[in-house]
Structure formats: structure tokens, C-alpha cells
Amino acid sequence: MKKRTTKWITLLVLFSVIASLALTGCGPKTPSEPEGTTPVTKATQDTSTVVPTETEAPKDRTFTDSVGREIVLPANLTRIAPSGTLAQIILFTACPDLLCGIAVPFTDSQLKLVDPKFKELPVMGKFYGKGPDFNLETVLLAQTEVIVDFGEAKDSTKDDMDGVMNQINVPTVFIEATFEGMPETYRQIGLLIGDTSRTDELAKHCEETLALSEAAKTAIPEDEQVRVYWAMGDFGLNTNAVGSFHSEALDYVPVINVAEVEAANKGSGSEVSMEQIIQWNPDYILIDTLKLAQEMKKDPAWSALPAMNARNIIIVPEQPYGFLANPPSVNRYLGVRWLGATFYPEIYTRSVKDEVLDFLKLFYDAEPSDVEFDAIMEGTFK
16 A cells, blocks of 8 residues: 555656646746846836937038138027127017127117017127227127128128137128128028028018019109208218218119219218209208207208208108118118108008008017107107
8 A cells, every 4th residue: 555655646746847847848938147147127127228219410510601611500509699780680680589699789769669678688799880899708608609790791701700700719600791682691591590481581571672672763764763862960961972881772762862972981971061962952851860850940051952941851760770771781671661652652552651660560570659650750759
């Protein structure tokens, strides 16, 4: 009996071992861990090294400016500084929220039309003009990513841009900005900032203005164009003469500038005499300010002009910037539409008010009330 029992126990043990081996062979095989390592369970396994990462976007890019300089810039510009007043106006119209500083402070009158937040931007000064005062320290403190200059290229432009860039190690870019080339100027700004949605809209408005100008030039013979004298200075005996940079907008209206004297490309213009003005006998007198208009009305010498007696005088609006030239930036496009609608409504078919309000909204995001509009046009907006 004992032998039989032992035999059955032996058979049971042998059967259990065989069954265990069979189950092990059919189960999934787990690779052995290297010696000295701790097995990693599925719940705690770090997958960061095995999940493929997306390719990082480039941090820099190259922009070729209008004088052929290839400038390395951040791929995503967020802080731009103007080189001066003209650059400030253009950049303010194109990309106001990217400005990290301004060349000159906004006046109290301008701040009634534009967002007051721009008053808080640091003043950096300007490259050129009366007493260049560009403050490089302020530029650096503002974490400027690029300084942008606009205008007509000069022989020294490339060296000027390189000089500043090498001095403070901040990229500088020059973009050509002429009156007729303003549409392309805006498109270049769009490429610079990597967003053409707004700049294309501004370029289109400029192109439409130039088209109206060409239509007026074609339709109105020169002998039928309105003849104007632009009175400036303390007594009205300074003017922006034919061919001067500051009188350029008049050519595009078009009107005939009667001041055929030597042009002075400066803000004060050319000096003329009352005898010359009487001889020119303009149809209309454009007057720089309301104050000057009041002085001229009191001066008996001006009463000899038929235009003065007929009250054919027009004050040049100056808010937020001069409509014709103060300063000579993109604001001159408004001057063309304003005078065009005033003198040639058969070509410039929209009303003066519509032209002015649309431009102020599109370019400056300004929406003056009816009372403010009247004050702007009368020269009393302060």
C-alpha cells in the first residue's frame, strides 16, 4: 500500500511540473533587464525620449532692405523703433502695436484723436533733422529688435544704417519711401513684420489715390487747373515753391503752384514778396494756420489780391498731421484727396468729409465727432 501511494505522489508531482512548463512556454516572453537596472513598469515608463518632437521654427530670418543690405532679424518681430518723425508716422499707420518707442512725443491735440496709450512709449529722438538726438541708450533699454528708417536713399544711407547697427548691435533697416512709391513702401513693411493684411489695405488706398490723381491730370487741361499760392511764415511771405519736396502733393491733385521761385527744401520754405504774389494772381490762397489767416485778413497789403477779396482762402488742416506737408509723410495722400474733392468734385466724387473721415480711421484709427471734424477743418482743433 505504501509503495502504491508513493508511486501516485510521484506521478502527481511529475504532472504538475510538466503542466507548469507548458504554461510558461505558451506565455509572452519578457526580455531580461540588464544587470544592475530596475525594471520599468508600463505605468511609470518615461516616453519622452521615444515620442518624436516637432521641428523647431527658425528663430531668425533675413530681410533685404531698399539699399541691398541683408539684415538678420528675429523671425517674429515684436519691438520696432522709428528712426525719426517720418518713420514714426509710417510705422504708426502700419503697425502701431509693434512700436517700442517714438521719435517725438505725441501732442495733446494728437492724443485726442489717437489712443492715449501711445503717450507712454519712450521717446528715442531722431537720426536726422534739426539737431539729431537719437538716444541709443533708450533704444537699448526698450529691447528694440529693429530700427526702421524711411525716405529717399542718399549716398550715406548704407553707412548710416551700418554705423548705428554696429555701434549698438541692433539691426537697422532702410525702406524707400517716396510719394509715388508709397504703395510699395507699405508692402515692404508687411514683409518686414511678417503680416501683410493691414499693409496691403493701406497700399491699396494709396494706389487708388494715385489713380484718381492720374484721372484728374488726364481730364483737366493745365490751363483749367486751379492756381494756388501757399502762404506760410509769420506774414504769409514764405511758401513751398514749385519743385520743393514739401510742395510735391500739389502736383498730384493737380493744382498749379504759382510760386515759380528757387525751391528751398526746408520747413520754412522760400521767401517771396507781396509784389510777386500780386503778379502771380492765384485763384486760391492756401494758408498754413488759422492764426496766419487772421493776420493776413487784417493786413491791407493782402486786400490787393482778388482771391483775398473773394474769400478764396483755405486753411490747411494740421491734425493729427498736416494734410499737405507737415511733415511730408503719408499724410500727404489725405491732402491730395482733400484738395481734389474741393476743386474737382467731378473726378474726386466723394465728399470732403467722407474722404477725411475715412482716411483718419483707416490710417490713424481716429474717429473724430462732427464737432471735432469741423474744428480740424477750420484749424481750431486743439
